[in-house]
Amino acid sequence: MIALTEIDFDELINESQIMFDFDPQLLEEGVISDTVVKKVQKAIDKWGKVDVKKKLNNIEKQLKAQGVNGAKLRQIVTKNAKGAVSEIKSGPKNPKKMASVLVKHYAKTQQDINDLTEAEKWGLSVLLIIGIFIVGTFLFLIIFGLTTAFGLSPAIAMGAGAVIIAPLTEEGARFISIKKRATGQFFIIFNIIEFLQYVFFMTGMGISLVVAVLARLLSVSVHAGLTWVQHRARKKGEEKGETDDKTAKKGLVLAMVLHSAFNFIAVMAGGGVPVPK
Numbered sequence: 001m002i003a004l005t006e007i008d009f010d011e012l013i014n015e016s017q018i019m020f021d022f023d024p025q026l027l028e029e030g031v032i033s034d035t036v037v038k039k040v041q042k043a044i045d046k047w048g049k050v051d052v053k054k055k056l057n058n059i060e061k062q063l064k065a066q067g068v069n070g071a072k073l074r075q076i077v078t079k080n081a082k083g084a085v086s087e088i089k090s091g092p093k094n095p096k097k098m099a100s101v102l103v104k105h106y107a108k109t110q111q112d113i114n115d116l117t118e119a120e121k122w123g124l125s126v127l128l129i130i131g132i133f134i135v136g137t138f139l140f141l142i143i144f145g146l147t148t149a150f151g152l153s154p155a156i157a158m159g160a161g162a163v164i165i166a167p168l169t170e171e172g173a174r175f176i177s178i179k180k181r182a183t184g185q186f187f188i189i190f191n192i193i194e195f196l197q198y199v200f201f202m203t204g205m206g207i208s209l210v211v212a213v214l215a216r217l218l219s220v221s222v223h224a225g226l227t228w229v230q231h232r233a234r235k236k237g238e239e240k241g242e243t244d245d246k247t248a249k250k251g252l253v254l255a256m257v258l259h260s261a262f263n264f265i266a267v268m269a270g271g272g273v274p275v276p277k
Helices: 009-016 024-028 034-047 052-065 070-090 095-149 154-179 183-204 209-239 246-269
Strands: none
Touching (some): 095 154, 095 183, 154 183
């Protein structure tokens, strides 16, 4: 699987300059140096025998699998390519200066792509958190309805929410964020929202601010550990060349079990009055 960080932009830039890598005086005399001929032939041998359309489609599919919008990528590349053509047409015809224009627009394209994917990762993280809330609330209402129907204590539904629902929804969302290369973005947004939510909740119950903050910092450290478990599992799977997320899914299950165990201990330590983690 290809990543944007694995694309050798420097190599692409160097190859784009081969047609300009000669003395302008030789061009005027109608002479092309052997060095240029060799470089051109080398580039043709390397790239010319490739089905370009098929190769681009494959790259687009691989980028899409990582959460990158191929259509937006094409828009960025097209915009900067047109900008380069326009600048070359209206600017000086010195080959070296023309090459510098291409280098500048390559760099701008790379920056635009990096900015785009970063924005998409933050957006994905927000959507995942909304998903956690919607799915978690739906499942909790089902469990709460069942416990009420059987005349059981509402505390059972609260406990189930902490021990079962939270690990399922949060680790599931974390699994997606790691797969889409938005690990850091999701971790930051999720923990800020959850930290503030439960600090207000706990202090509202009469728990001191210091105790509430320390308890939530402990939860943040647990989330960091669970993130590491899933991230490590995915990395191992990728190193093996897996395409079915087999090892990553094992990491997901392990993270769910550990998350559930931590929340169960927290519920028991709270005297059976659960504070979901």
